[in-house]
Amino acid sequence: MGDGRRPPRFHRRAGRPRGRSRRLRGADGPVRRRDPGRRRRRLHRLPRRPLRLAGGAGARRRGAIPIGGGDRQGVRRLPGGRRDRRCGPQQCRQPAPRRSLPARRRGSRLARVRRAAAAGRSRRAGAPSGAHPGRGDRRPRCPHRGHRRSCRGPCRPRRGCGRGGISAAGVPGGALGARRCPLSPRGEGCWGEGKVPTFKGAPSSGPAGHLLPEGEKEGVALLPALAIRPPAQRIALARDAAFSFVYGHLIAGWRAAGAEIVPFSPLADEPPPEDCDLCWLPGGYPELHAGRLTAATRFRDGLRAFAATRPVHGECGGYMVLGQGLIDAGGARHEMAGLLGLETSFATRKLHLGYRRAVLAADGPLGVAGGALRGHEFHYASVVGTGGDAPFAAVSDANGTDLGPAGTRRGAVSGTFFHMIGPG
């Protein structure tokens, strides 16, 4: 340097001395010891040692600490062209922990995990090859050990799935215990048709303790208590992004009992197939596709024509579509099929969640008056009005608490907010 002084050596931890115990003073003298650097040291596995301020206490002033900027996202350049080994901005922005030389040669933790996955190995014994290490489907969120808690890296669990597992504790008769949220826009990614949900109380080693692929007959054999009589021989089943939520074991059970399932897509403006005996509208996301459903005149006209001669049942999202109108999240009202007097609104989201026992109010394809069904309610929309239609059933919750009438019916058309699980 021109002034003969050595250039300041960068030291990442230059600045305010941290990591030292401080004695805090209260009104009556010292009250407790605090070690402000403890958490950081533990997180990055740094030894407890006196702080070396390379370049002296003025290092920060002289520009040793990088202030923003970098040659590309995630890698900052320090004065002198050195790299600042921090997690990228899309991850946690914490300084990377120091690694020993052998560790550096091994590469980052993520690189090791990727290599192991590519080689079909996994840290967890018995895990399928390529699986993420650790418990369940938790993924390493950050290549740096110890950053899990603070990182919001790309490996976060899918929103709406990983977190929204529904506890079924306290539900009598062996209840559904979801590992994942069944209400996902991905639909089949969670519990699609043919998958059997996990049961609390089922033997953990048996197949009933797992999600089964294409359960069909096996599903019903495993869950005899839930096997439900098909409501018709040929069932037109709405299936697309707006109608993606139906419990798979139900459809598998109907098929196993000999019913035929004929899918159709209301979003593609298809009417229910003419050669069917009953139309079933499952739940899903009508509020996200309300405009398209209103514009689907072939579907709506076809559904009305179908309902003139054959039963139509809607559950949750499907029930909303059977109504007069649906108010979406933005407050706009969309015309629905108008087969029931129901008006629903998604404008003020309110979670309705729980298992239901329903006693049918009248004879219908799902059973005779007084017959009981088991269902599951999980939605955010609310009923604004029923248009004076008769109730479909009287329901109680998992504790047996009476919740009053639920759902509505008009002629051969019926609907409820609960999804059918099985007989009650």
Ligand SMILES: NC(=O)CC[C@H](N)C(=O)O
């Ligand atoms: N379970 C469902 O079909 C959900 C319906 C709608 N998406 C709601 O949350 O209100």
